Amino acid sequence: MPENMKQAVVYQIYPKSFSSHRQQATGDLLGVVDRLDYLAWLGVDYLWLTPFYCSPQKDNGYDVSDYYRIDPAYGSMADFELLLAEARQRGIGIMLDIVVNHTSTEHAWFRQALKGRDNFYRDFYIWRDQPNNWQSKFGGSAWAFEPESGQYYLHLFDQTQADLNWENPQLRQAVFEMMRFWADKGVAGFRLDVINLISKDPAFSEDDSDGRHFYTDGPRVHEYLQQMHREVFAGRELLTVGEMSSTSLAHCIDYSHPERRELSMTFNFHHLKVDYPQGQKWQLGRFDFVGLKRILSDWQQGMHAGGGWNALFWCNHDQPRVVSRFGDEGQYRQVSAKMLATALHGLQGTPYLYQGEEIAMANPAFQHIEELRDVESLNAYQQLLASGLDRAQAMAVIRQKSRDNSRTPMQWDNSRFAGFSQTQPWLRLADDAGHINVAAALADPDSVLHHYRRLIALRKQYPVLADGDYRCLTPEHPSLWVYTRRSAAEMLLVISHFGAEAQSYRLPEGVIPEGWQAELLLSNYPAPPAGWQWQLRPWHSLLYRFYPVTPP
Structure with a gap:
């Protein structure tokens, strides 16, 4: 893994909605090249690009039909190679999204598999004469009938996304060969889509559930990732992160512990289910703030103690915008977005910043299903x-x-199509693009954008952000999340107020080591008076550093 992993910040790009160099309805790779100076100014170390391979776009590129070719909608291989070179000149690495739990049913492997049960590629996928009761994550049965052969194939996601059979060693070799192709081109890392689902219970057991515990963190998944490490990652300075669906802390320690030689770090999503009433995503619900703190605290302490490493995030292409979800998208949009940024970036792990998060883009308030x-x-x-x-x-x-909350076009300026393109975009712009955009944020030194830039710089300046342990001081408080990060040489204090009502807070005795000096590193309001009792304003955030006074 790279030496800078613990100080790095990753910026996620959804190319379809980032920037259109060709002034078309969708973004492209040259649009990313056009914005590299902005990303270098922001201070990020890596760019994770969601899939731009050939795809019928049934699931916006996560249904890959050719792993080796770039979809013409995004450009050409020459465009990608230019992006690699230009990013490298600015000290930025490119991370690719690798989707190998499934392929599109338009992939050549699947088309070959349809030719008969004895075809070499038939066993690249998972077939049964009768379906079991497993459910697709997109709704309905996880099995689709193929009439020519009279069998069913597994699709944990859309019916056009057929699951690959990782039990087949030839399939594994084909995947590793593809990953080496991109690694040899000079990519700096990989994000592995739903990678903990690749190993299924070979008995295809069922019970009264949706089946997920029979394939989540499955029986051979660690074996497969260790083989991937040996055959792809070893000898290369690659940043690797696994998207882990419905996973456990124990598994994520194993996935990311350096001595196990699997992945650099893991995404988990437990903290983003605190607004799922009774565990149901598709219901209206307010988020459980105490539950949010508890989950994040458990993972902070557990991964630190176990030697694993967290990927930290509020937003991505599959999640609503965080300022709408856990903050205030109205009167207090700016201060709540800064508070959320500080609360996350003070934690141990590698922060991931999703396009538009740095300017506090909010949910676009869709009115019609069309x-x-x-x-x-x-x-x-x-x-x-x-x-x-x-x-x-x-x-x-x-x-x-909806996932489309995060997929509206990036808002660059106040022109007709927000600087994304000169053509009507594929997904409508948010109504606030005229005043919530990068150009306006760059011009305002007190903007959310400048706040993020300072947070990214602090991570590179203070080792405690990488190495300090974590302690929550307000586990049951209904609106305050106060925590410390401490190492032998320094300590951070992060105070975050999740609410619009004024709130007072006094730091308990003994938190600050005797004789240590304090400095305020960052606040989303003018600096408060000295002392360790605060009258916190709406969505207030404070970041302090403490360090020993050097004897004269």
């Missing part, structure tokens, strides 16, 4: 109607939970 493109949301809308909700009720749920 405005959406996401297959999961469209399926959920129909299921909500079938459950008895009327159109307005169903749309209220979609408006809050």
Whole structure:
């Protein structure tokens, strides 16, 4: 893994919605090249690009039809090689999204598999004569019938995304060969999509659940990742992060512990389910703040003690915008976005920043289902109607939970299409693009953007952000999250107020080591008076550093 991993910050790009060099409805790779100076100014170390391979776009590129070719909508291999070179000149590495739990049913492997049960590629996928009761994560059965052979194939996601059979050693070698192809081109890392789902219970057991515990963190997944490490990662300075669906802390320690030689770090999503009433995503719900703190605290302490490493994030292409979800998208948008940024970036792990998060982009308040493109949301809308909700009720749920909330075009300036393109984008712009955009944020030294830039710089300046242990001081408080990060040489104090009501807080005795000196590193309001009792304003955030006074 890279030496800078613990000080690095990753910026996630959804190329379809980032910037269009060719002034078309969708973004492209040269659009990313056009924005590299901005990203270098921000201070990020890596760019993770979601898939731009050839794809029928049933799931916006996560249905890959050719791993070796770039979809013409995004450009050419020459464009990608230019992006690699230009990013490298600015000290930025490019991370690719690797989708190898499944392929598109338009992939050549699957088309060959359809030619007969004895075809070499048939065993690249998972077939059964009869389906079991496993459910797709996009709704309905996880099995689709193929009439020519009279068998069913497994698809844990959309019906056009057929799951690969990792039990087949030839399949594994084909995947590793593909990854080496991109590594040899000079990419700096890989993000591995739903990688903990690749090993299925070979008995295909079932019970009264949706089946996920039979394939989540499956029986051979660690073996497969260790083989991937030996055959792809070893000898290369690659940053690797696994997206772990419904995983456990114990497994993530194993996935990311350096001595196990699997991955650099892991994403988990438990903290982003605190607004799922009774565990149900497609229901309206307020988030459980105490639960949020508890989950993040458990993972901070558990990964630190176990020797694993966290990937830290609020947002990505599959999640609603965090300022709408856990902050205030109205009057206090700026201060709540800064507070959320500080709360996350003070933790141990590698922060991931999703495009637009740095300017506090909010959910776009979709009004009509026709405005959406996401297959999961469209399926959920129909299921909500079938459950008895009327159109307005169903749309209220979609408006809050849809993945398209994060996929509206990046807002660069106040021109007609926000500087994204000179053409009507594939997904409508948010209504606030005229005043919430990069150009406006760059011009305002007190903007959310400048706040993020300072946080990114602090991570490189103070080792305690990488190495310090974690202690939560307010585990049950209904609106305050106060925690410390401490090493032998220094300590951080992070105070975050999740709410609009004024709140007082006094630091308990003994938290500050005797004789240590304090400095305020960052606040989203003018600096408070000296002392260790605060009258906190709405969505207030404070970041202090403590260090021993050097004897004269």
